[in-house]
Amino acid sequence: MAEALLVVEGVVKEYGERVRTRALAGVDLALDKGELAALIGPSGSGKSTLLNIIGLLDRPTSGRVVLAGTDTTGLDERALTALRARTLGFVFQFHYLLPAFTALENVMLPAWGDVGLPSRAMREQAQELLRAVGLGDRMGYRTTDLSGGQQQRVAIARALSRRPALVLADEPTGNLDTASADEVFGLMRRFNRESGTTFLVVTHDPRIADRCDRIVEIVDGRVRSDRRGPSR
């Protein structure tokens, strides 16, 4: 077995002060480098919650997350932001692009915001990524002038722009028609194969889940099953 990129140990997440909702009731999960894993489960089972915790956007009530060898438990906001910027990429269900910026600028922003100043290399890499997701002719478009599928492809390009070790995608195809969904998932599959980027994809779509290497199912905040997908 390859070395673990992500280790989630006994993660519990409770929401609310007086009425406590237990969104995660002790999750253990490990992801290896280069895996393309699907995270499935009924609505309200805690998928998004788990993804946000892995994505260092939220902290667990108890348990720990070790990402790329770093135990994130005691880290402050600054350190979390830095770790997030360098190891993680995000794709969300609703295209979380910035409408005030062009497709190219959206892809450049993560690196730009981390380093401070833009560089030629940054721009060239962003252009290359946009060409790779088939949007070479749409780089200067405002994201509001792009279709849903195109926007999601920009989001993938942005998620990959820092060459993250792990990309977290929360229902990336949830809003797309079948053809666009296939196209978007196909891109993730391709980047996974070509560059070895690890993906954790939340999906409700069994066709998509079946095309992953591994399917993790959570129900009521616990891992119910964890199996290798048919594609491997």
Next chain:
Amino acid sequence: MPFEWFVALRYLREEKAQTALILAAVSVGVSVIVFLSALINGLQVSLIDRTLGSQPHVTVHVPREVPRPLVYAVGDRAIARDVQAASQRLRSIDQWPAVMAEVERVPGVTAVSPMILGAGFAVRSDAKEPVMVRGVDPERYGAIIDVQRRMVAGRFDVSGGDVAIGSTLASDLGVGVGDKIRVVTTEGVEDVVTVAGVFTLGTEGADRTWLFTSLRHAQSLYALPGGATTLELKVADVFDAERAAGDVRDRTGLDADSWMKLNAELLAGLDAQSSSKWMIQFFVVVAVALGIASVLVVSVVQKSREIGILRAVGTSPQRVLRVFLIQGGVLGLAGSLVGSGLGGLFAKLFEGLARGADGAPRFPVQLDGALFLTATGIATGVGLLAAVIPARRAARLDPATVIRNG
């Protein structure tokens, strides 16, 4: 371009209506400040100029003779006393050249001129007018009050027995350059002198009663050979005059009055005017600050989703903070540039509108680089300050909440 600047400017450009509105508010505020300052400063400077056009900054003279009681009180007994006011004779400053050298060493003093100042009458046929005789050394006196520049006829030439008189006095006596008049002093000395020049200093008192002659001539008119009753001083900073006067008092034991003391009422008026100016400006600044802050607060709320995304893709809270601080600063700076221009323009227009008979502006305005710099600095600082609260709110936004709630 640095990330923060790029994002800040892009959002300012995106929200054109908001940006235009706040820029207009800042511009109006700054133009009010610039206009008001230019007007009031101009008014004050011209008032002070006019006052100092016929007054030295500091006048040094022998202390008035104090009345001496005839019987001194002793121990615990109260004794009825008879106190009579002492008569005030015209007295020369003892060793005035030495005193003058001492006074010249007082920090801030730029010029000293000795003078004999006495009262008398100017007589011409049946006209007899009271005058203040001022015996001066024209070279030195020119540094205190530039009479030569204020001549309406003839020259400020008081060598020999010649005199220069105020324009009102000249017309009261019905004399002009070259005419002869008789001067009678309080010492009972009389002399016939030639009017060499007529001046106007712009103050009624000076133009009606002043009569300049040479120091030497005045010494003989007042029987004070080699004497000088008064030293007149000019200081580098006119508002430093009272301090300089104090120094002179301490060093010489003589009386020294600054123009500030002699014009206390004028200065109190100017002070009140300045305070009201500051008050108005303060409230304008507060209004501008509130305007910037409220627009930025709204904009942070509107953009919370986008801020959350920026945070999620790895932008640090510090950078988010700076984005909004930059917006505040840029709004303040841009607004103040426009406002300074507008305010300056208004001030100039206003100055052009009201002109006196001689074509000189009745409300002279004072526009200088310092005013623009201050206005710009204040507005930029206020913009930055006003942005602090919204910026901190933006920086504290929790990306997870934003992502979750879409």
